[in-house]
Amino acid sequence: MNPHPRIALIGECMIELQHRADGSLHQSFGGDTLNTAVYLRRELGADSTVDYVTALGDDSFSDAMCAQWASEGLGLQRVQRLPGRLPGLYCIQTDANGERKFLYWRNEAAVRDCFTTPGAEPILAALPGYDVLYLSGITLAVLGAVGRTRLLAVLVEARQRGARVVFDNNYRPRLWAGVEAAREAYRQVLEHVDLALLTEDDERALFGYADSEQVFAAYPGIDEVVLKRGADDCLIRQSGQRFVVPAVAVEKVVDTTAAGDSFSAAYLASRLRGGSPQEAALAGHRLASRVIQVAGALLPLNESS
Template sequence: MTTQPRIALIGECMIELQHRADGSLHQSFGGDTLNTAVYLRRELGAVGTVDYVTALGDDSFSDAMCQQWADEGLGLGMVQRLPGRLPGLYCIQTDAHGERKFLYWRNEAAVRDCFTTPAAEPILAALPGYDLVYFSGITLAVLGEIGRERLLQALAETRRRGGRVVFDNNYRPRLWADVEAARAAYRKVMAEVDIALLTEDDEQALFGYADSEQVFAAYPAITEVVLKRGADECRIRCDGARVAVPALKVEKVVDTTAAGDSFSAAYLAARLKGASPQEAAWAGHRLASRVIQVPGALIPRG
């Protein structure tokens, strides 16, 4: 990998509403791959470039998103702006234990046409030029069948040219017509993945795997498999070697939103800078432990 890697993250950013205890709503922006993009940019410092790949509308919320991303140092050259369209919206409701419930309004979100418009052609053509391409199970769901097929072609070309593909499983049943449709889509893309960042609970929900061993056994061809297991140790298989790294305990969990996204970002940043899988997992746990002590997906910089 080059010392100044070019990284593209593909997915959806939504308008985020945080439901506060007093009944008020705090508005911000969030989405799994966008959260990872922001934290990856912060963790990398001056190393490389991080571009976000998505589609937005031509509205004021989309304008504000782009401004926030630019302020975070993300590249906007792969962001489409579709006239008359809007971003999706979601609301986070958090219980006394920090566990969250999500309510979504996203059926007409612009990102659903991210790879089906004429403007998508140069973006799809540019993706294989990146050193690292990252996407998630949510990306797969919102792109739709045509978008997924076009993404798959771009991923295969990325690898053919020497780039690496990273996938975070983030399985959300409500985004799929049924579990079989999700399984088929996941199996197709997993054949083009170099680094799999998998939440073990999601693997169990999607494929019925009973434990970590079954998950590892399901992906013999993937060089680096990282199993995220919430407050329990993460387990990693990299180049045939295994390592387990305990999570960091925190005194009070405020909001678990973006815990996995931030772990993935810090893990990848550390690996890109030459850290071992074990060192990278420590970095992931450190950032995630900070994120879950603050409301919302993106904690303040610094």
């Protein structure tokens, strides 16, 4: 294993509003790949390079995002700042069981032009030089057709150079014009993935797979497939072997936001350090179990280890 991996995570961070029981709103920042980037950097520490790839505006919220990312040790050299643009915004509402409902304002978000501007050219050229490229289904949705096409070319070149491509399926129907458009985009990318971190419910919603066996059968060309199933056992197929890793029990779930993102971060960090799939899944369960006991996507820095 590379002791000093260079990792680029591609996606969107938004302004996050947490709707609290008293009716007040708490403002922070979040997004699936950004959450994973933060937790991944915390898990790997200073020996790694974890860069975030996105586009923001030139507003004060974008300034604050960059300041927060820098404080977490994330690299910002692949972040574009587009004049006159803004980041997206979302609000989290949770029920008594900690289950989430999201309200989004993101149609004009700067990230939609992440790979279409002249400033994207050096970023696209640099991405194949990383050891690991990480993206999600939300990444595919927000980049749009042109951005996806350019990203796909990057993934092909990166793998030719020996990089690993990691994909978290994170399917959000409202981000797509229709299910067929989403399926086509996913299938194109999944042909170039080395590690697939899949949520079973999302696979069912997108492709209609009835059970885990159908999911595994759908991806014969992917060496390592991890099937996340919430509070149930995690199922893994790696190099033809199968593994079952029980989740960590939690007495009270406060907020499931970033449960899957944090699991993915700890799983990937463990694998990059040479851990087995079982060890990696247990690390993922442990981190996710802490994340779902607090409100919001990111644990305070002193609570994430």
